[in-house]
Amino acid sequence: MDFGDEIGRTNMSSLLREMLPVAAKASDELSAAILSVLRNIYPNEDELNGVVSEVIADAREPLEETCGKVAEGEAEVQVWRCCCTITKLLLQAASKRTHEDPILGGLLKSVVLPAVTHVNPAVREGGVSCLGLFCLLHLKPAQDYLFLFVRVLQHDTSPLKMLALKALFDMAVAFGSTSLGIPDALPTQTPTSVAASSEQSEGEKALDEMVHFLGHPEELGITDGNNIAAEGFAKLFYVGALKCCALLSKLSVVFFDPRSCDRLKQCLNVFFITYAFSRRSHRSHQDLLVGCFMQTIRAVLTFNFVNK
Numbered sequence: 001m002d003f004g005d006e007i008g009r010t011n012m013s014s015l016l017r018e019m020l021p022v023a024a025k026a027s028d029e030l031s032a033a034i035l036s037v038l039r040n041i042y043p044n045e046d047e048l049n050g051v052v053s054e055v056i057a058d059a060r061e062p063l064e065e066t067c068g069k070v071a072e073g074e075a076e077v078q079v080w081r082c083c084c085t086i087t088k089l090l091l092q093a094a095s096k097r098t099h100e101d102p103i104l105g106g107l108l109k110s111v112v113l114p115a116v117t118h119v120n121p122a123v124r125e126g127g128v129s130c131l132g133l134f135c136l137l138h139l140k141p142a143q144d145y146l147f148l149f150v151r152v153l154q155h156d157t158s159p160l161k162m163l164a165l166k167a168l169f170d171m172a173v174a175f176g177s178t179s180l181g182i183p184d185a186l187p188t189q190t191p192t193s194v195a196a197s198s199e200q201s202e203g204e205k206a207l208d209e210m211v212h213f214l215g216h217p218e219e220l221g222i223t224d225g226n227n228i229a230a231e232g233f234a235k236l237f238y239v240g241a242l243k244c245c246a247l248l249s250k251l252s253v254v255f256f257d258p259r260s261c262d263r264l265k266q267c268l269n270v271f272f273i274t275y276a277f278s279r280r281s282h283r284s285h286q287d288l289l290v291g292c293f294m295q296t297i298r299a300v301l302t303f304n305f306v307n308k
Contacts, residue, residue, distance in 0.1 A: 013041050017051065021059040025078055026083040035089050046093060049103045052090050056083050056111060077120050083111045086277025091133035100138075108134055108141075116148060120155050128152060128160055134166030139179055142171045146180055147202045153209040162224050165213060168206055169232030177241045182207050185244035211247070215254050227264050230254045234271040243284075249292040253299045 016034050023030040035052070042048040062079050085109050094104065112134060115127025128149075135142040152164035171180060178184055181203030200208070213225035214233065233251055236242045254260055255268040275285050 009041050013038070013051070016041075017055050020052075020055050020086060021082055024059075024082040027087060028089070031075060031085055032089055035086075035093075039093070046101065046103070049090065049094075049101060051108060052086060053103045056107065059083050059086070060110070061069060067119070067151040070117050079121055080115055080118060080120070080123040081126055084115050084130055087111050088126065089131050091130060091137075094133075094137060104134070104137075116152075121160065124152075124156065124160055125163065128163045128167065132163065132170065135167065135171055136174055139175045142175055142180055146171075146206060150202055150205045150209060154205075158225075161238065165210065165225055165232070166229050168210060169228065169235065172232070172241065173235050173239060176235060177203075177207075180206070182210075184242050186211065186246045211250070214250055215257065226254070227261065230260075230264055232269055234268060234275075238271065238275055243288060245288060245295065248288055249295040251297060252296040256296075256300050 001051075016038050016210060020031060020034050020038075021264065023034055038051065039048055059082050063076065064215055090107075091104070094101075108131075112127055112130045115123050116131055117126065118124050131145060131148065135145055146168075149164040149168050153161050156164070168182075170267060181201055183204060186207070187204070210229060210232070213229040215226065230251060233242065233247060237248060237251070242248075252272075255265060255272070260268075272289075276289060
């Protein structure tokens, strides 16, 4: 179609704007295809954001009508999921320069944050996905909303924990763990009381939760968490964000653990080789690997892989 024709562009835009909310309730792939055509019609990102935000606002109207009333059950959940799906697709293609865009900021307050705290897990899932994408646009929102991902890891369902865990690692790789307040090494002593835990910073709590998933593939709902954590820590070591012998040793134990899946072992095998030899700072990497060697051997020899 010739998008240079103003009438044709207007008619097509109107049709796609009507189709988008319907498609968002049926298929992410169809929604993405519609948004792709809209992006051709509106190549200016600010203009596209404005158009799509209007679609989301129209889709949210039933929620405004029931504001302050008892939730409308499945119908209300479908509206929230529709809004989250469209917002997620918009954020996936957003450029980093748009992190202060008032339109995206409006979607954060009207759609994303309310979805994260919604009572329904399916709605929260969409909200956490969107928040993770929004936080990748710039360091500031990643710092501001770190605590929400920590709360999800501490208290929510297993599928939501996996989303939050992946988002934390994505942000740490993108901006550096220390920029988020996440320590680059394990503490010498683990908090043993509620009072001690309450004194931890959000970054320290985040590291605790991230490490918790490492090496626990046998726990219900944790198998994916073990894979995400191992791959995430491997990325952080590779980019130089971590230089912790104890963490590298834990990663090595995961590699030797017979309960780890084959794909994860292949991933770690490639990581250890490239980490040791393919970067300019390979000498310091080799020194770190040597430093954790005995610690790893002791852990492997004393760890009950079968019964733990």
